[in-house]
Amino acid sequence: NAGVTQTPKFRVLKTGQSMTLLCAQDMNHEYMYWYRQDPGMGLRLIHYSVGEGTTAKGEVPDGYNVSRLKKQNFLLGLESAAPSQTSVYFCASRPGPGELFFGEGSRLTVL
Amino acid sequence: QKEVEQDPGPLSVPEGAIVSLNCTYSNSAFQYFMWYRQYSRKGPELLMYTYSSGNKEDGRFTAQVDKSSKYISLFIRDSQPSDSATYLCAMSAGSNDYKLSFGAGTTVTVRA
Numbered sequence: 001n002a003g004v005t006q007t008p009k010f011r012v013l014k015t016g017q018s019m020t021l022l023c024a025q026d027m028n029h030e031y032m033y034w035y036r037q038d039p040g041m042g043l044r045l046i047h048y049s050v051g052e053g054t055t056a057k058g059e060v061p062d063g064y065n066v067s068r069l070k071k072q073n074f075l076l077g078l079e080s081a082a083p084s085q086t087s088v089y090f091c092a093s094r095p096g097p098g099e100l101f102f103g104e105g106s107r108l109t110v111l
Numbered sequence: 112q113k114e115v116e117q118d119p120g121p122l123s124v125p126e127g128a129i130v131s132l133n134c135t136y137s138n139s140a141f142q143y144f145m146w147y148r149q150y151s152r153k154g155p156e157l158l159m160y161t162y163s164s165g166n167k168e169d170g171r172f173t174a175q176v177d178k179s180s181k182y183i184s185l186f187i188r189d190s191q192p193s194d195s196a197t198y199l200c201a202m203s204a205g206s207n208d209y210k211l212s213f214g215a216g217t218t219v220t221v222r223a
Contacts, residue, residue, distance in 0.1 A: 042214055042216055045210060048210065056209075099157045102155050103154050104153060104154050105152070
């Protein structure tokens with residue numbers, strides 16, 4: 001049972017480049033989330049989804065877009081990367097109420 | 112002011128000591144309280160989950176919630192080097208609340 005899988009795990013981008021982070025969960029969870037984690041800031045919610053085909057903005061959505069075309073996948077896109085988007089990105093899922101299951105994280109550096 | 116405040120530490124204790132961690136919050140609607148443990152370069156994992164006020168014990172871990180003071184605590188007894196991690200508190204208003212509010216995390220090192 002893989003749980004929540006994020007790809008890629010590491011990526012270096014130049015300012016202005018675009019990329020997509022993929023999150024896949026095999027637990028049939030309805031809710032999926034993208035967070036970023038920065039030193040001293042904790043986990044900040046970027047976007048989330050409460051079901052296939054739905055997305056909503058979190059605390060820090062600017063500069064990011066998401067899509068949930070399939071229930072098991074939640075994609076996070078950066079259209080024009082900026083150095084301020086250097087961070088560790090975590091995907092998480094939950095069945096409804098209760099525990100959030102996190103992926104291992106994706107480390108992104110924007111030069 | 113952040114909705115959830117957590118002292119980032121770092122906290123360093125000798126093996127066998129009691130570790131005391133806490134968070135304060137401002138939203139009186141919070142009813143569900145969680146503690147997550149995050150090892151270096153890993154994702155957070157749920158450690159304790161409590162509802163409303165009171166205590167919950169699980170092995171060496173005890174979670175306390177004082178809603179009147181808007182204060183939650185996590186105690187680790189007989190701490191081990193394997194407890195070295197960052198501990199994040201999280202909370203939500205309802206069981207179906209889509210979003211959790213996280214503290215910044217406290218980094219704990221248990222010295223052998």
